[in-house]
Amino acid sequence: MVLEGKTIFHKLWYFVTTYILTLKRFDLFLQGTLLIVILLETNVYLLLDRDANEGYLPKLVGEWVRLGAAGIEVVLGAAVAWFGKDRRQLALSGWLAATSVSGLLVFAFPFAVSNPPNVELCGGTEISLYNETPAYDSNITGRTAFLVITMLLCALSKVSIWAHGITYLDDHDPQNGAYFYGILISIRLSLGLSGFNWLRPSSTREDWWEAHLCLCMLTFMFSVLFTLFPRRMKSCVQEEEFGVDTGFCASLGRIVRNKVLIVQTLGFSFLSAAVFCYVLYDRAYVSARFHIETIRQDPRSSRTLSDIFRSLVIIFFVMIFRVRFSARRSDGVKTNTASRVGGVTAIFVAIFFTVMASISCNTGSIVGATGDGFEQPICSQQCGCNSERYGFSPVCAVDIDATFFSPCNAGCAEAEDLNGILLLQNCTCSTETLRAVRGACSLLSCRTAFGAYQVIYTVMLAVSGASFMMFGMAILRAVRPADKAIAVGTTYAVVALLAFVLGNLLYMAISYLTCVYPDEGACLLHHPSLWSASATSALLALLAAITSIIASKIPGPPKERSTEF
Template identity: 30%
Template sequence: MSTSRIPDFNTVKTKVKGCLFSSTFVAESFRGIMMGIIITVTLGEVVAYRLLKQNIKAGDMPHYVTDLLILLLALLEALVSPFIGWLGSSRRRGMLMVACLVSGASALLWFALPTVTVPESIGFCNGNNTMPEFRSTFNTPIRLSIILYTFLVFGVTRIIVFCHGITYMDNRSPSRLSMHYGVLTAFRLLGLEMGYNIMTTIVETNLTIQIFMIAIGIMINALQIYLNTSKTTEEMEPKTIEDDLSFGSSVYRVFSNTLITTQMVSMGLIAAALWGFAYHQTDFLKAKYYIHVERSHSFNYAEILRYHFVILAVVYQGLTFTPPIMPSIIRLDLLTNAAKMCFFSVIVYVMLMVGCDTGSVAGLQGNSYTQPQCSQTCGCAPQWQEFAPLCVADQMTTYLSPCHAGCSGIDEVDGLQVYANCTCASFRRAIIGACSGNSCEGVYQMHQILYPSLIIFAVLYFQAQGTLLLRVVEPRDKSVLLGLAGAFIALFTFVFGHLIFIGISNLLILLLALLEALLSPFIGWLGSNRRRGVVVTTCLVSSASALMLFVLPKVAVPESVEFGLTPSTPFRLSLILYTLVVFGIPRVIIICHGIIYMDNRAPARLSMHFGVLSTYRLMSLVVAYNVLTPIVETNLTVQILLIAVSMALSGLQIYVSTPKPKEEEEEPKIIMNDTCETSPFVPNVVNTTSSLGFGKHVI
């Protein structure tokens, strides 16, 4: 008679842990988890955007809030991405899990959102068509705070996944790097592309389900990370001899590599081009083809099917960049591939510019539109707000919406729906759709094929570039590199690119301010051992640049004018922008180098130096427009000569009245000190081990 021995607790515990926890790292499994997180946080950002749009439609916020937030959040992302990439490089697994849990909990905050009433626009004559007047309510700040918080949390989680998730996989499965980077990039782009129109429409009808889908989905991802990664082998990161893992050193090493810097700028430009086209695609279809996209289940399924080719292309290229097809990464092959993708993208952009004969449009004269007289009493919304084109067949004229055609309802004739009681139609009826529908249908279908191709080429470009950058950079700086690449993409895409697409004329001051904020620290560092020469040179360059205003094309300034570009507008704008930048740089140089030059030679008068320059800067801003520069309107020549001659004389005065270069460069030095204590003033002592690098100074 045999008796079975009951296993002890430790044995059971070991077996259970063996079933639940993975003892080996499986790259494909971990990549699937990262892919799920990217999809979820992208949808979270899209949902937050939709919630913000609800407030705008309800009249609780002005219409420009979304554009402003895109700019501000992108600028914040550009500033914190490199730091997030550096932070937690020794605890990537923990950061990923914490970020997912915080994101899941933050999504639940949407349950506390105060509700808003979004008026429905009927779209017919004498219906509810006007935009609500802006009026902030008591709940608006609460709702805006919650939405902004979730924006930030989802954005930080996305940055952590790209910086630490990709690095985590690459350190353990380096041969599959191209596949890791390509798949995550593809799903990020597809999430943005399909998220708003297909995957988050339930927000408008049932927000509760959308919240649970996001919160539960990302929390499950956190659990999967915990179960599928080994804690004991988590920190097996590659090390180098004499590792310097400080943030400033990592940033400095990345920027010291010219190839990396230029390719990050290139990635930002490609992303900006794609974003501008994708974000404004609906308006593009309206303006170019007079197409109003009516989304249905079949339309959405066809769109999803088209985007499957993006994934297939990424997988194919990922396999070609991995062993045994490519045993090791070859820089030239990756650069060649990226160049090809850029070339193909340019071809697609050109093909997308092909237009069609849109026929006659009521009220449209060139670039200006006025509502037709026959519907002036209908109280219609702005022309593009309710864009739903219809055709008055007896005139073969397209009207932009039922309201603008004076229609008050819909009838059904022989199974065909038509607009009825249209005051702009002789027979009081109009057909749904533009009159140019048949002539533009073929071009529109070509657009539907070319647009996914554009996304394919962009994703393949990012895949090649990301693989190249991660193989060029030092292993210890990979996560910082990914953060910097994300910063470049955010700056070029959502700041500079977005400003250009929404109208640089309205936000030029913000653009120049952002440019100054980015360049000022670098200008302060540059030329620190040749301050006299830098100031003299900038004065002379500014003087010469002022003379360029003599070639400005003239413009006529009537009392009122409709918007319209002339052939000379780009040239005039370029000259004005150039002079704005050129005059801004000397101001920064005077503040950075002029004050220090004086302080190093007359330190007792520092307060006077700084106070006088600051006062005259503020006074000139206050009185310049109304007092000092009105002559621009009547005699620009005199104003140009005043500025050019005075700047040239200032440069000459500096050259004559300051010491020669040999004496000039006797700047005070300090003995290298890593503590916060100040070293005594030691005039001619130079420590050869001290670092004057820009990154070191900033940190």
């Protein structure tokens, strides 16, 4: 191999630009960037939740910050996409750098003490080590400010990933546009949804900084890598358009007048609300419908293996669609074809949500849970329980076949680990044996229903991934190349408004109306009628299917109407 260049530096740069800074590497870096930004966003949410559990912040701080992040996407989404359209790799790098710096500044305001929300026994004794919470944390204001700023910058970085990163790839290799888009949506729906389970344990410990530092530094690393890529590679097949007014108002005007894009964006919004808003309440749904402990993993009902299985199924299923709609045409897939296929798959998403709503089992009731709220059981009123801090941790008093919200609520004063099964003793609410075991009394009888739910939930996410991919390709193909970036940015701004602001408020209302155990606006346990969340998602997915099919019937741009599939 002969390297061009007169000096060592020139030869090294030639090697880097020829063999490392390739389109495949850009695609690989973009995949890693999306995953890291999602995980960083999740970690920030968990750190805010940590302060909320300590009483320093309102319980709903995470929800309001999430709404604020969606709001900034609404306000700045189109502007962010348009501003960086000429130097997309540098624009993406800039947002990643800002996100990384903001995340690193959190370290200037560390947590005062580590105080994990461990489950308590009667009398306040924790089953694991316990540290007293200080009455005041002098760093709370600065830490909260930079956590919120990091959350907002994560939202804008995700807009840049889709508006600048995916359009950069699509311009260079439009035949494989579906391939590029599909692999990103696979990451979003598979590994991206596992972040809560991965990061929650470390977010409450003294070594919380390790995960946060790694995520921030990886974000910065990708920021540096993207600066090395050229504006256009020699392999770019998309020719630049000249004589087209690419000003912000002119570009936005063309977007607004594009009927196909507008209708398809509505469908995208409905599907995003159906899937992503529901995912936020998946753990609450499992607790309400099957009385399964989701905050801490019970070995008998752990979702660790199902999370791995879910990721593999989603990646494999979306891969089928990526391969099917890649490299078949010069632009990969036609607009109306993508809209039609996306609409059909969205119908199946609605069907799976309907099936999920119908899956149930006889869980019985939680002692103390009434139609008007939650009351401390009489048999454990002397315990002074603080269950609001650590959430739903069900135990079963076997001799009376009754499920209690937590060991403290069952009046249990001692705990013993028997080969991974937690046995609780001296339980005042157990009339004969004075014993209880971890998990609801319905744990074994609901195992089949819970397993069926996990399978349908996984298949729903896989099919929705294929639908998202086709919706995204329809949007990319519905506009001229010069408007791709702002089209994607505008789409995500509308999606943020309809799905992540209004849609999230809708699901928050459902959560409020079905809440059994409220705590300062948050909900620790819902009534089984939370199935209405699945039913709502089914309706929204059906609306997404209808609007997408309608979009497939609308004539596309003149350039596309002359092309046969």
